Amino acid sequence: MCAYATESFTDDERDVLRRYVTNLDGPVFALVNLPEVVKGALFARYSRSGKSLRRLFLDEFVGDLEVDGDVTVDATTGLERAEALYARVFGDYGDDSVAQLGGVHLACEQASNLLTKVLERGRLMSYLEQSTRYIPYDSRLTGGHYRYHRDPDVLDSPLGARYVGDMDRMFDTYAVLLPQLQAHLVRAHPRPAGVGDLAYRHSVRATALDALRGLLPAAALSNVGVYGSGQSYEQLLLRMRAHRLPEVRSYAELMVTELRKVIPSFLTRLDRPDRGGEWVDYLEQRAASTCALLAQLWPDDRSGPGPAGGASAPIPGSAPPSVELVDFDPAGEEKVLAAICYAASDLSDAEIARRVAR
Template identity: 65%
Template sequence: MTVYVPEEFTSDESDVLRRYFTNLDGPVFALVNLPEVVKGALFARYSRSPKSLRRLFLDEFVNDLVIDGDETIDATIGLDRAEQLYERVFFEYGDDSVAQLGGVHLACEQASNILTKILEWGRLMSYLEQSTRYIGYDARLGGRYRFYRDPALLSSSLGTRYVGDMDRMFDAYSTAVNTVTEHVRDTVPQDPDDSDFVYRTATRAKALDAVRGMLPAASLSNVGIYGTGQAFEALLLRMRSHPLPEAQQYADLMLHELRKVIPSFLRRVDLPDRGGQWSDYLASTRGDTAELVGRLFGEVPNESVPEVSLVDFDPEAEDKLLAAICYSHSHLPETVLLERVRNLGVDERAAILRAYVGDRANRRHKPGRAFERVDYRFDILSDYGAFRDLQRHRMLTIEWQALTPNHGYARPELVEQAGVGGLFDETMDRSARLYDDIKAQFPEQASYAVSMAYRLRYMMQFNAREAFHLLELRSAPQGHPSYRRVALAMHRAIAEQAGHHAVAAAMTHMTHEAPELERLAAERRAESRRSM
């Protein structure tokens, strides 16, 4: 049974590709012998392209590179001597800091949207994931719709049902995308100053945003990862201990390719007394905790709760923030500063904060680490699509529950206005029924069946400095409506529920009004840059 669709290249294309990629047919491969700026540009373009990374490289990048002498390049030259050094320093003496100094660009293709969240767990890595708002997911791969086909599930009595229901869900998505696109173009006039390309791109993105919730979590995505050897080791140990079979199998593919580039950094991963014990520990603690919590609190929820709940904050946060601001500019201990800050007048307190925040010309101008003294913890129940975008913020703490249909789903108004509300609901029903039928025999794989419009419960904890980045970015005009709503609710809770009005007011680049076409301004700017 073929899980992944291999790519095909001509002999000339293969001659070029093998100089830069560690394999030509697998879904996981590392990039070598390329300037760092080219690797970065490739990954950036990757997130908005339906093409694989190797095809994208051939079509859009290779003609801009000088490759005349590349036939003689061999990435393994000199590797043996370097391996001897790393073997002595890293493996024998256990100096983990050495593994922080070597990095790899790794392409991870044909990964389910369940697996992508596992891949993007680590804080000390960089990720770019294929976007659902620029790419129509009804494009086929190897003649079939792009969803993960778990071998055990497909070989079971549910296999034919799984493929059939998935195909129907993708059919419905395809119909809805085209219908909603036509509706948007019929109801939103084109500005005379906008080119046809800008208008068509922005209206298509609006439709893709509206119907992405019909896609099942099994939908395949491409992820570009850049990380150090230490970060990849931690990721692989987690994946090897994960109960999802896809994660375990994909970890083996990643380890095989990474060992072509940084073998010493990953030697411990599958040694029974090193990485093996570590993965066993992660698996056992996860399994034991899940079993106990399930026995104590395993009931299915049915109560109605807010989408965003601020569940923990510090009532003295603003006093502590002001003391933290003053700390590096004084010679007093923090306890003394905190006592004196409490006795300041309103004008003096405002002056300290105003001086520290300054004039923020744009959202990238962020105040300093004093804002890390203030923490917020939110319990969120949003559609899975919004979670996918918010989860990628690495400088926060996030935990999420299993993806199920139990919390209901969110249907955008635009879907109903375009006349495909019934098709949307029918797809949600099909998704829920398939999940219910799979769950008993394949509890981990059952989430593949759940459409992204279904709600997921997750917890996010972050400090006020990260809140500047997260909330201002995710409330931006071009943001998806589902996560814009979450960001705005968080900002209101910080100001009104926590009473941290000064902190909320310092976030001067929040966007409270959404445009009719979220991507229009961004597409205009992109076209302007292209014309320069």
């Protein structure tokens, strides 16, 4: 399990936080007892702030909320009755639609770029990720490390020291170039007349961050706000448990722990051997079988499976161009036009397609 950086909060801050988040120390936690508009606003601000969600909530949102009445709030009130209802409808009758009606705002912090792609694969969910266009990566976490994933197995391997050294130099370069690039942009593009100083400085900073983010490795850490239904989380967690990347599998268990505090009934099938267990086994076996089949069909392909579930980069010297058009639909524009016309016409789909193709 990766060692995640932890934040320090005063006793008063912890007293406030415990009413609204399910975990005060870990990188994964759910938001509870807050109006939906506040949760949405928090996530929106989250994507452009370098702060953690808990710190952001304390610094910028608590002052606008009436928190005195929430001192005795318990997020599990009435949980037993609700669980009994869901067990009867969802479990006994297998009605998946019930799991579409309960949603959770979940904060997933200190996730590598590879992990964020796995988290955001399920498009039936909503995401807001910290943007490298607005968040500088020149500062270090509370443990003194730059913001990149430190896999325990990698650190303990013979390549551990080299990994840390290469990563640190990469982030050192980023930190050195950031102020230099901002100074260059100011010299090259002076503030236009009529543009305020604050807006100009924000523009310069965003341009510099945008130009430098190509230096950030796949291991760079980010924070992701996720909103989804119980059904969506269930499918996401099944895929994560079957993933070959250790960070993804361990992070799935952190998510399960927090989600069970707010929607336990929607996740009961995850640990059932005949349901979640079989799904995970199937996904793992499918990936392994695909790799084995490709090894037989294409023995000259030595790239092998990559850590994110796909093929890794081809062997140096044999790689095709980095950008290559591999396919397109010659009738794509006509299909789009036909679809536009279909909604505003009483003609059949076939007749519209014929007329558009003229």
